[in-house]
Amino acid sequence: MSRISVRVLTEGAVLIALSLMLSYAELRLWYQGGSVDLVMVPLLIYALRWGAGWGVCAGFLFGFLEYILGNGFALTWTSILLDYSVAYAAVGLAGLFRGRTSGVIWGAVAACLSRFIVHFISGITIYRIIAPTEFFRMTFTSPWLYSLVYNGTYMLPNTILAVFVCALLAKPLGRYLRREDLN
Numbered sequence: 537m538s539r540i541s542v543r544v545l546t547e548g549a550v551l552i553a554l555s556l557m558l559s560y561a562e563l564r565l566w567y568q569g570g571s572v573d574l575v576m577v578p579l580l581i582y583a584l585r586w587g588a589g590w591g592v593c594a595g596f597l598f599g600f601l602e603y604i605l606g607n608g609f610a611l612t613w614t615s616i617l618l619d620y621s622v623a624y625a626a627v628g629l630a631g632l633f634r635g636r637t638s639g640v641i642w643g644a645v646a647a648c649l650s651r652f653i654v655h656f657i658s659g660i661t662i663y664r665i666i667a668p669t670e671f672f673r674m675t676f677t678s679p680w681l682y683s684l685v686y687n688g689t690y691m692l693p694n695t696i697l698a699v700f701v702c703a704l705l706a707k708p709l710g711r712y713l714r715r716e717d718l719n
Contacts, residue, residue: 540718544586548594551578555598559606569609569619570690575602576627576651576698580644581705583631585713591628599624611662618658626650635714640706641699648695652687659683 555575562573579598583591599620602608610616629650633643664679676682711717 543718544590547585548582548590548597551582552594552598552601554578556601556605559602565690570686572690572693572697574697574701576624576644576647576694577701577705579624579627580630580640580647580698580702581709581713583628583647584634584640584643585715586631587634588629588631591631592625593628595624595626595628596621615658615662618654618662623651623654623658626654640702640713644699644702645695648691648698652691652695655687655691656683659687 555578558574558578562571562575564571575598579591579595582594599622602624603610603616603620608616608620610619627647627650630643630647633639633646636642660679660683663683669676669682676685706713
């Protein structure tokens, strides 16, 4: 195994562990899931440093561990897969913007939007069984509208927070993200 591979795997393990620690410092909005936290930031940094392939793998693993070690909520195995592993794997797509001007910001936006889309799909396919449901003193009969509102209530603040923190870290971590520390 090459020196770079060991470094990639080690950094992945450390940043996944950091994300797991940050998951315990959350503002839980709804009892069945949906919280505002900083867990995506280390995953975004990893993906922006090493690319989408490694980022997707790290996100997938984090999602699995988050469900197992955290207080995961799921109705079925498919909701575990979609709402945890696939949703956080989508965060790794930030790596597609690696090395680009404003790539940190656009990568964070694209990653958060991708995660929202996975949660939205989960809401209209898996959680539709609980419709009609009441949320914000409104009764939703459409799984599409319910999923949009429910997932939007926590993903919009998460997106704003992740983009803001990544924008703040872009300059101090510039050499790290460009992998200039490896020369």
